[in-house]
Amino acid sequence: MWQFQWMLSLIPDAILNWIYWAIIAVGLTGMIASWVGRLIPFYGKYAGILKPIGIALVILGVWLRGGYDVEMAWKAKAADLESKVAVSEQKSKDANEQLNNALKGKTKVIHDVQVVVKEHIVHDASVIDAECKLAPEAVKDLNEAASNKIGDVK
């Protein structure tokens, strides 16, 4: 089935449209010829065959023409959607770039502040250590809080 659809897809839409109209036209001509043919003596015996063929061709042509319209409507919808998707993908990229720049900026500020704070601590170390000695219990408690393994739970 797909081979036939593929073959049909090779034919330009405008030509397909003409083919379908031609099938309808041939069918209508056959039907008219079958009615008129009865009046012609030597042609009359073929008129009976022309009628069902003409009707079948008209039905086939109308069916295909309807299918063609549906196909065109879907193609138009798909093209519209494709253009919308392309716009949204570009928007998505732009938003990502903006977000990435903002993230880099904020991270840099945090690092810069950290450097300054570290310098302050080094500068103020003598003052900080002057009147306070850290008890081992404090270190133990702080490390316990820091090494909370809740993040490792799967």
Place this chain on the structure above:
Amino acid sequence: MKRLLIILSIVILAGCSTAVPVQRHFPDVPEDMKQNCPEIKLIPPGTTKLSEAVEVISENYGSYNECRVKIDAWIEWYSTQQKIFDSVK
């Protein structure tokens, strides 16, 4: 006659064929956002100087702030990308 009927039925069925070529891709995420949050640093055991503890604690604050910014970025990324995704109808 059989061949004619087969070809005819194929032609008739082809009238219903439709193709939907539209494909959507999952939006990308900036590389910086894919990195895990850093581990919290521990105060070296035996430390008696408060300044050394303060240094480690301030580094951990920095790590937290860095991680918070990343989480905020994920929230913003999700809501922005969702809006963009929903705008295509």
